[in-house]
Amino acid sequence: MLGQKRKLGKKIDDLKIGDSYTASQLIKDKDLLLYLGLTNDANPLYIQHDYATQTPYKQPVVPSVMLFGMVSSIVSMHLPGPGSHITQHEMTFPKPVSHYNEVTFTLEVIAIDVDHHEVTLSVKGYDHSGDAVLQGKLNVRPAYEPELLTGSSLENFF
Template sequence: MTNQDNQLGKPISAIQVGATFSLTETIKERDVLLYMGVTDDSNPAYLKQTQDAEMKTVVPPIALMGILTRTVSMHFPGPGSRLIEMNLNISDPIPHNSTLTFDFEIIRVEELKQFVTIHAIGYYADDPRHERVLDAILTVLPPEENLDQLTDKIDAGVFQRITGGDTFDY
């Protein structure tokens, strides 16, 4: 393992609103079968062998969430990131062997609370209109920065203890 393999993704101080990342991926039947094996989810909508001729097999939503999660943890912001919340909307069933493009954009950086909000959309890669079939909002904790070097620069005098109560006197 090289030193580069151990590198963390971008810390919150290096992330800007408007930053983007994109990937295109084909979701194969093999991917769906792996999902089904791990989760023991045997929904007939996911299997060709149990389908009526008129029904199309669809990709399980959790498999799509896995692509989003993997992108956050491996690429954007990268290793060391933790997904803490996801809101996912799939507007149309996505059939097996679909090639989707996923576009990610940082829409909020909350330095005080140490999280970023990412908007992700998914559309068929061959669709020139980029009509969304997937829309997600992700709340992510980027990798933590090493604060050891900053401790001598922090002035503890600016921190004050606030006691409980319903009102504050200023």
């Protein structure tokens, strides 16, 4: 990664209301185990089939925060893209997602505040049956235009 040129995402002036991005992700055991290991989350509802079958869910479910992580990745990589930062989020999870389910996420720009360098995105997630599994809004600061390197920015090296 070092030495590679990377393109920044859309700047605030490049965005317009109605811009959207849709992505789908299949949730596999490998992804779940990586998430649970990283967060040290041992909730039996997420991984123990014998426990989960005794709950109203009837099977293990995907952690809500993991779904939010997928949304965060879309913001970081696609809309607005690299260099952006989520400053606020509001999410609901109306239906649990089970393992091996494919979730389709759609993010759409619904407001732009140039003065505060912030955009508001609506977020919707649907499972393979078309049922809503995630809904919400995000406030995001898109990538800033980087400052140009000048002689004065390297004055400590002369």
